[in-house]
Amino acid sequence: MRPSGRAIDALRPVFIQPGFARHAEGSALIRMGGTEVLCAATVETRVPSFLRGKGQGWVTAEYGMLPRATHSRGQREAAKGKQTGRTQEIQRLIARALRAVVDLKALGEISVTVDCDVLNADGGTRCAAITGAWVALRLALEKLVRAGTLPALPIKGQVAAISCGLTDDGPVLDLDYREDSAASADANFVLTADGGIVEIQGTAEKDPFTEAQFNTLMRLARTGTAELFRIQTAIVEEALKA
Amino acid sequence: MRPSGRAIDALRPVFIQPGFARHAEGSALIRMGGTEVLCAATVETRVPSFLRGKGQGWVTAEYGMLPRATHSRGQREAAKGKQTGRTQEIQRLIARALRAVVDLKALGEISVTVDCDVLNADGGTRCAAITGAWVALRLALEKLVRAGTLPALPIKGQVAAISCGLTDDGPVLDLDYREDSAASADANFVLTADGGIVEIQGTAEKDPFTEAQFNTLMRLARTGTAELFRIQTAIVEEALKA
Amino acid sequence: MRPSGRAIDALRPVFIQPGFARHAEGSALIRMGGTEVLCAATVETRVPSFLRGKGQGWVTAEYGMLPRATHSRGQREAAKGKQTGRTQEIQRLIARALRAVVDLKALGEISVTVDCDVLNADGGTRCAAITGAWVALRLALEKLVRAGTLPALPIKGQVAAISCGLTDDGPVLDLDYREDSAASADANFVLTADGGIVEIQGTAEKDPFTEAQFNTLMRLARTGTAELFRIQTAIVEEALKA
Amino acid sequence: MRPSGRAIDALRPVFIQPGFARHAEGSALIRMGGTEVLCAATVETRVPSFLRGKGQGWVTAEYGMLPRATHSRGQREAAKGKQTGRTQEIQRLIARALRAVVDLKALGEISVTVDCDVLNADGGTRCAAITGAWVALRLALEKLVRAGTLPALPIKGQVAAISCGLTDDGPVLDLDYREDSAASADANFVLTADGGIVEIQGTAEKDPFTEAQFNTLMRLARTGTAELFRIQTAIVEEALKA
């Protein structure tokens, strides 16, 4: 029995509220249990200098956590004057995940920045950020299509992410903070709706784990992301009807 | 007639949701029209080094704006590696406003940090932050009283803030972004419920203004803060009942 | 009786020495009692990027304090690697004060930066800086007129600033450091020679103050700036004759 | 046929020179083809503040690349004033890999920092760094045992790392720079000599990959690390005899 009472392969309750960031071209506030991330996509008609004149676009991401999103207050990165290694690692991960499902050539000389800011943290913030960021990005790109800026959606697939881990209860899906801090290993899976793997990050927090254990985690991740893809799709459809 | 259709002396709709930041000792999400600020109070049983051993507490504040809280995306301060002068000015203002109504001696060697993060911006973010921060602080201190850490609330008064400005429609209360960017002068008033002035900041954006104009703005501010004090009181009462 | 023996409404002795910074287009060393600020105006024929091609100029200011301008040595901001919030707040104030009396359209695509560096500090440095900066700016712009770069002085008015405060001796004009650190409230007034208000900053250091008290401070400020305007005028006339 | 002429499952030539950093408690210069990394372990009898008094040690790592280790010169991070996200990500990975095989309790209140500096880069620098860092760490800890500071080696296992990727030649082992920049996916495997997994990082650079492809990469990694474990063991034995 997990601390939260959830089954081994159960996600926390997931809610996605599109349009939370009123000025953004696309946005989504995603809640997974006690974790809450605001994802806001900004479209700009320019590209970073290393892409200028190459006829393709770019997708990038930034990640932040409000100082009191966590149990004890963390120092504000803006006040400290630099982003931690953890922050940079996560924002690079989110950006790679999104670029894996965007057709950058079809996007043209446009760049999209997705800001993912954690309002409340209870484990799995990077995965929630990826799942929410895809919705924000999808809505922003739709806007470009509706405005006639793009002839068609430059999106090749649907991406979502979930963490799994080895705990005292065995391998479990979607760790909350309590489980995460006690897990002997955890892994983040970034998967696509058509079965592809975009990114795998597995880490032994205590002792090394086995390939069999790792394969179990991957099966759990497939279960979890299947549910996330359904939710993303429903939310996007609803938002586009409005 | 103001762009928003509001009367000269009308506030925008104000909502305050207590408890939004789940881990914070006290918190409030304040919405004033299109402006939305998350205020989270953190209590720590230590004081800054300049106060150590003096038997008194401290209250401070930090302010931030999510990159896409605004019409066009602003650079993330954490990525830039420093806070702008505007950010520092605002967080110093919020902190002074709160300290003016706290009895620091009665607080004892405890410090409270109130983080005010703007999720959506449509003018008046520093004033909304002060009004919301007081609620977050009030709830956090109540918690200390209920836990028996403090014998009584170390609060001397109730503080709220509102901006007024000189626009083409004359002097008006509670400027939104559109009004603010066209105003010839604006002023922020930080007032207490018992009629005291905590801070006045009046600035001519174009031409200097007169003392008579300034006095009109102050009268509008008194009207606006009277309403804010009523809302703060209602929210705190309700939150404490829960 | 004030600690300095001054009357309630008496300024400290004021001296302004134009031309102290030999290379600057205009400069003034202003002394108000024990406070001494070197103001140096630099003219450059370019504007910040956000104004390029808009056919108007810009006026900005920077503020600094020598490490040992104060009773105990402060850390050098250049060594620390960043300017304090206080420094940034003051330099933004000086810049706004100057821009309020310059016709930026008439200035054309020219920018003026006024550096205000405190050599000795005894209270009121930001006000002395504004009063001295106007002289430096005035002399620098005159130079542009004499050189034929500008057809006429792009100056709309004369600006000076003074602090007032509530002390144990009641409301007083032009606080020195001793008075300032004990005052229950202080306010800085940036006024123009024709009676306009450019900026008001009033702050309760201890308890909130009343509107009546605030009005008394404003009357004192009018007395003080009247004297400052006379001194500025005399110095500028003399300097231009030389 | 791979560009280098290597077989699909062939490592580049590997050389490890122990003792290169003369002052370090343990060091190894590792060369894998054109990639060359200097690993130097420093032992200090103190621990980071979050571990003080907990009776356990710590192992951490730092990573750097000489500006001209690469084809075109990169800006020096010390001159830029900050480490890139990539640098931070890599040094966190190296540190986790080492900690996974050290018994921190047995280490006691001692910390080891392993500096991994890339002198020449031709792909796979993070993996070479991990493989070399283990040798440096092993030698440094041996020194503590010989000096009587520790009763026994606080090492639980042997760790090495290798990259694999999907290229036009199919799945291959130990990518060099040319292969790495053209690969559609790559993965870094950090494995232990007794078959455990310490870390897996798989990333789709272009299109998502399949689970079958991923499993092939893992098999290649096992082949490669088996060879690396043999080399590490031989070098350590030889170095300890000297």
Next chain:
Amino acid sequence: MRPSGRAIDALRPVFIQPGFARHAEGSALIRMGGTEVLCAATVETRVPSFLRGKGQGWVTAEYGMLPRATHSRGQREAAKGKQTGRTQEIQRLIARALRAVVDLKALGEISVTVDCDVLNADGGTRCAAITGAWVALRLALEKLVRAGTLPALPIKGQVAAISCGLTDDGPVLDLDYREDSAASADANFVLTADGGIVEIQGTAEKDPFTEAQFNTLMRLARTGTAELFRIQTAIVEEALKA
């Protein structure tokens, strides 16, 4: 004939005004022609951590230049967020020069920081800073003796500095900015009143120079510093009488 009309071995007019920084324990405003440096010595009863408990004192220096001390405005180091290499080089030089003539053991656990800030620059600022800093330091230490904190002056000698250079007029003493920027070589000599050499820095700006030329520069430096020692002595005597 030199541009300034000075003889080959003539200093510029030198004035030293003690006590300019009113709060400093010792201070001197030194003017050498168009170069003007404010030197302020701060005494603190603590030493840097590397000297704690060693029963000796420390003398250090910081150097800065006001943005408009020069012909064209330089960026403010505090705004840029770092000190230039030139600034750091100069402040290290000043500190070494002062420490060479202070008996740090006799000083005890006291540290003196001498801030040297250039108000106007016309060449030779580092040499003027050293010459003025010695006066500021001397006066500050005298104060400690008079207060009974120290039994005797912990000063072993008198130090001054001067630049010499090879110009189109041959080897000359005390270069001003015009000469300095055209010189083919220049050298800074930090000498003591009893004939010792504390520091020599000779640099070929264009072509290498010869040993004979270098010896001529050293002879000029001896002439110049002899005059500076006389001036320092007279100023200190006068200041101590007051």
Next chain:
Amino acid sequence: MRPSGRAIDALRPVFIQPGFARHAEGSALIRMGGTEVLCAATVETRVPSFLRGKGQGWVTAEYGMLPRATHSRGQREAAKGKQTGRTQEIQRLIARALRAVVDLKALGEISVTVDCDVLNADGGTRCAAITGAWVALRLALEKLVRAGTLPALPIKGQVAAISCGLTDDGPVLDLDYREDSAASADANFVLTADGGIVEIQGTAEKDPFTEAQFNTLMRLARTGTAELFRIQTAIVEEALKA
């Protein structure tokens, strides 16, 4: 008898290995006893902005020390976020030394950056860096000549550097770390093969020294650099034959 057993005027064993940095246009790993510096020259067909359009080139240098090049580990400058004053002083010295022997006009709009990174430190790192940097620069420029980019070598001379110092054994050549930390004075001489002086830096570490002592140090430096010039020449000839 010196601690190392060397004669008063004996260099430590010197080895120079050209081509160590495989990607650099020219490189040299120089070893002088226990000091080891990797010098890598990068050629870029652009110049710094202050030289644009002036038809001349530029030569600059950067210096770094691996954290564990020294007896005890130093903090990594990239992690600290800034280069120390010492680092900046040294890299400016190296750059000046190289520019003194390059014909910048003949170089054309090309810039060369020489990175000097200390792998192992045992005194004299800045001098070894200069001596090695000249070899790296020479090889890089030769490459430009062979590629036809330049018609002839834009080199006016050969430069090398050596430290000398006053120790308990009297004046000695080429101080190692042990001697350096105990010397009462040391001096770095940057000389050219045809007898010119490029830079002299003499510093009294304890008491001031005399002109006679200084002249002895210079004679030692001539002896030492004569040997270094022979080694540089031999290495370059050999490398160019290969």
